[in-house]
Structure formats: structure tokens, C-alpha cells
Amino acid sequence: MATPVLDKVEAESAASPYITVTFRVRRFNPEVSAEATWEDFQLEIDPKERVLDGLHKIKWELDGTLTFRRSCAHGICGSDAMRINGRNRLACKTLIKDINPEKPITIEPIKGLTVLKDLVVDMEPFFQAYRDVMPFLVTTGNEPTRERLQSPEDRERFDDTTKCILCAACTSSCPVFWNDGQYFGPAAIVNAHRFIFDSRDEAGEQRLEILNDKDGVWRCRTTFNCTDACPRGIEVTKAIQEVKRALITRRF
Amino acid sequence: MSADTTTATSGIGPVEGGAGTAYGVDNPAPVIEAPRKRTAKTPRSTRGNFEMAAWLFMRLSGIVLVVLVLGHLLIQLVLDGGVSKIGFAFVAGRWASPFWQIWDLLMLWLAMLHGGNGLRTVINDYAERDTTRFWLKMLLYTATVFTVLLGTLVIFTFDPNIR
Structure with a gap:
């Protein structure tokens, strides 16, 4: 009599997609303590959901003080780059099933930038480096009455680096940036690359000069951390090498 | 609370x-x-071609050193009896020819500058405080200059008839 009931319960639990996952979040609140601490959260979640959904669940149901950035939640805005299981990823593009939910999932703010609260960092130094490379079209002469035309081959030249969403996953994975933070960082170089190799732009020389800085492209140690970290799959290190090559061929 | x-x-x-x-x-x-916050202490511009020259030097000297060092090791340690043949007479015999003098001189300069520049990079990357960085680099430059000058002096003033 009891056996079929038990079977049914077991079948139901097997059908349920939910599993228990531990989120180990690096918490920091300057209004409470100067120290950052790890805090564990247990939650029932479908492993096919994303880490961001888990963070939402914590914020909405367990602890409303958990602070993190997210805007579009679909991998386009670049707000929610964080260090998940020791690697920089976008929380909204990382599925829980892909990062071994049997073990606690560690979530930290990205490294090398000032932590303001929990997972929120001060992005200002990152954007400062971005602004320094003049990430806008610079031309001379009269403005054309139509769009500035470009051949598909010319467009293809810098196609890879147009994909950047400025999430800072690459820059904050770079060990040279961690050291003293003076290095421009991969993201700024990628965005300079996007205009240096654009046939319509006329300030490539100026941008190369900016990146010829003591803390410019020559501080790159080719560790490929940036290429590994990029959630958009940009070949960041390759772009940096192309800027180096452009600098050298321009001089010699 | x-x-x-x-x-x-x-x-x-x-x-x-x-x-x-x-x-x-x-x-x-x-x-x-x-x-990276811009403060009053941030220098206005640190642009220049030195870092590019250093980067390029590392690549070019590396290529030349592969030939020089591997050839050196082969001659000193493998060919013609190996390490046991090395003595004062062997070195004196080799340095009688200007070819080997230039080979060793080139190897000394390139290896010292290549290694020195590499260590300079390591110090720049790893030293946390500016004073530590400065003194480590001063130590490095002193050691490099001393070794290069001493080696050059020996190669040029080597006297096989020394008593």
C-alpha cells in the first residue's frame, strides 16, 4: 500500500528541477566593518538558471542588503561582471549547471578596483583609461551629407573590437593592472584598436602616441588573462599585439 | 546597531x-x-619611445642570444671532450682570435642587458612601494653596469702570458 505512494514522491522529487546550491558571497559594507567577509547562502534553484538569478533570489527573498550591479541582465550592458569561482564572468551569462553546483559557488567583486559595497566597485579609473584613448570618431574637413562609406573589408579589419561592452572583466583580470593600476588595461586598448584600424578615422596616430605611454601597450605581458575573461569572446591579446605592431611599423 | x-x-x-x-x-x-585616480602627483605625460625600444630590444636580443648561448654551451660543454678540457690554456687559445672575442663580448652585453631589462620589468611589476622599486632598480643597474664593465675589461685586456 505504502510503496506506490513512496514511489510517487520519489518520482516527483526526481522530476523537480530544483537543487540546493550554496552561494559564497564576498560581502563588504563600510558602514558596518572595514573588513570584507564571506557569507554563505543556501538556495533552491534550477541549475539551468543563471548566477544572476541566484543573486536575485538572495536579494529578493533572503537578504535585501546584498548589493550588486545589473541592468539589462542579458549580457549586453556589461554591468554585472564579477569574479565567479575565481574567474571573471558576467553573472547573467553564467549558468549554474556549468560551474559545478555541488561545491559552493564563490562570488567576489572584480579585482583591482575599489570595492564600494559587496559586489559594487568604483569603475571610475577604468572609464578614465577608456576616455584617455579618445573612443570617438575623429575626422577633418567638411562633414559629408551622407553616411561615411566603408568597404566590407575595411569594416572587417576592426570588427572583433567593436563587440566590447565595457564590463571591465578583462582589465580586472590583468595581473599588471592589479599591481599598481597605472596600466591602461586591455579594455582601453581594445577600444583604441577599434578606431586606430577604422579607415574612416583620422586620429589613429594620436591614439598610438597615447598608447606608447610608459603604462601603455608595452606593459602587456601577454598572459592572455584578458582573452580568457572576455564574455564577448574578443581576442583581446591579439588586438593589443596588433597595436604594438602598428606602433613598431610606424616608427621603423 | x-x-x-x-x-x-x-x-x-x-x-x-x-x-x-x-x-x-x-x-x-x-x-x-x-x-589610477588622477591626483596632483600624477605626472602629466609619461610618453616616450623608451618602453618601445626596450620591448623591441628584448625580442631582437633574444633571437641573437639563442644562437650565441647555445653555440657557447655546445663548444664549452659538449664538443671536443666537454667540460674537462676547459682551462686557462683553452680560454687563452680561444681569445687569441678576434672572432671569439667579439662572440663573447656580444654575448656578455646582450645577455646582461637582456637579463637586466627583464629584471627591471619584474621589479616594475612586483614592487609595491615607489621607494622599494627605486632602490631595487638602483641595485640592479649597479650590478649590471659593474658586470658588463668588468667583463669588457677582461676581454680587451686579457694577457695570455700572465704570471
Whole structure:
């Protein structure tokens, strides 16, 4: 009599997609303590959901003080780059099933930038480096009455680096940036690359000069951390090498 | 929370009392300042071709050193009896020819500058304080210059008839 009931319960639990996952979040609140601490959260979640959904669940149901950035939640805005299981990823593009939910999932703010609260960092130094490379079209002469035309081959030249969403996953994975933070960082170089190799732009020389800085492209140690970290799959290190090559061929 | 209770019991506001110990809304803990923040101390421009020249030198000297060092090791350690043949007479015999003098001189300069520049990079990347960085680099430059000058002196003034 009891056996079929038990079977049914077991079948139901097997059908349920939910599993228990531990989120180990690096918490920091300057209004409470100067120290950052790890805090564990247990939650029932479908492993096919994303880490961001888990963070939402914590914020909405367990602890409303958990602070993190997210805007579009679909991998386009670049707000929610964080260090998940020791690697920089976008929380909204990382599925829980892909990062071994049997073990606690560690979530930290990205490294090398000032932590303001929990997972929120001060992005200002990152954007400062971005602004320094003049990430806008610079031309001379009269403005054309139509769009500035470009051949598909010319467009293809810098196609890879147009994909950047400025999430800072690459820059904050770079060990040279961690050291003293003076290095421009991969993201700024990628965005300079996007205009240096654009046939319509006329300030490539100026941008190369900016990146010829003591803390410019020559501080790159080719560790490929940036290429590994990029959630958009940009070949960041390759772009940096192309800027180096452009600098050298321009001089010699 | 503890700040609230002390306020209630002592009647002293959070600003006047206990400011040193407990962090609160009005007294947040200091955050570690980001290093790339532009301050008055930030130099205006650190542009120049030195880093590019150093980067290029590392690649070019590396290629030449592969030939020089591997050839050197082969001659010294493998060919013609190996390491046991090396003695004063062997070195004197080799340095009688200007070819080997130039080979060794080139190897000395390139290897020392290549290694010195590599260590300079390592110091730049790993030293945390500016004073540490400065003194480590001074030590490195002194050692490099001393070794290069001493080696050059020996190669040029080598006397096989020394007693």
C-alpha cells in the first residue's frame, strides 16, 4: 500500500528541477566593518538558471542588503561582471549547471578596483583609461551629407573590437593592472584598436602616441588573462599585439 | 546597531562619541583608493619611445642570444671532450682570435642587458612601494653596469702570458 505512494514522491522529487546550491558571497559594507567577509547562502534553484538569478533570489527573498550591479541582465550592458569561482564572468551569462553546483559557488567583486559595497566597485579609473584613448570618431574637413562609406573589408579589419561592452572583466583580470593600476588595461586598448584600424578615422596616430605611454601597450605581458575573461569572446591579446605592431611599423 | 544602543544609554550622538571604533551610516569605513585616480602627483605625460625600444630590444636580443648561448654551451660543454678540457690554456687559445672575442663580448652585453631589462620589468611589476622599486632598480643597474664593465675589461685586456 505504502510503496506506490513512496514511489510517487520519489518520482516527483526526481522530476523537480530544483537543487540546493550554496552561494559564497564576498560581502563588504563600510558602514558596518572595514573588513570584507564571506557569507554563505543556501538556495533552491534550477541549475539551468543563471548566477544572476541566484543573486536575485538572495536579494529578493533572503537578504535585501546584498548589493550588486545589473541592468539589462542579458549580457549586453556589461554591468554585472564579477569574479565567479575565481574567474571573471558576467553573472547573467553564467549558468549554474556549468560551474559545478555541488561545491559552493564563490562570488567576489572584480579585482583591482575599489570595492564600494559587496559586489559594487568604483569603475571610475577604468572609464578614465577608456576616455584617455579618445573612443570617438575623429575626422577633418567638411562633414559629408551622407553616411561615411566603408568597404566590407575595411569594416572587417576592426570588427572583433567593436563587440566590447565595457564590463571591465578583462582589465580586472590583468595581473599588471592589479599591481599598481597605472596600466591602461586591455579594455582601453581594445577600444583604441577599434578606431586606430577604422579607415574612416583620422586620429589613429594620436591614439598610438597615447598608447606608447610608459603604462601603455608595452606593459602587456601577454598572459592572455584578458582573452580568457572576455564574455564577448574578443581576442583581446591579439588586438593589443596588433597595436604594438602598428606602433613598431610606424616608427621603423 | 551597537551605535544605536550607545546613543540611547549615554545620550551622546554617534558623531561625538565612539567615532573611532564602530562604523555606521555617518562613519563608514575608509575604502581602499583606486590607484589610477588622477591626483596632483600624477605626472602629466609619461610618453616616450623608451618602453618601445626596450620591448623591441628584448625580442631582437633574444633571437641573437639563442644562437650565441647555445653555440657557447655546445663548444664549452659538449664538443671536443666537454667540460674537462676547459682551462686557462683553452680560454687563452680561444681569445687569441678576434672572432671569439667579439662572440663573447656580444654575448656578455646582450645577455646582461637582456637579463637586466627583464629584471627591471619584474621589479616594475612586483614592487609595491615607489621607494622599494627605486632602490631595487638602483641595485640592479649597479650590478649590471659593474658586470658588463668588468667583463669588457677582461676581454680587451686579457694577457695570455700572465704570471
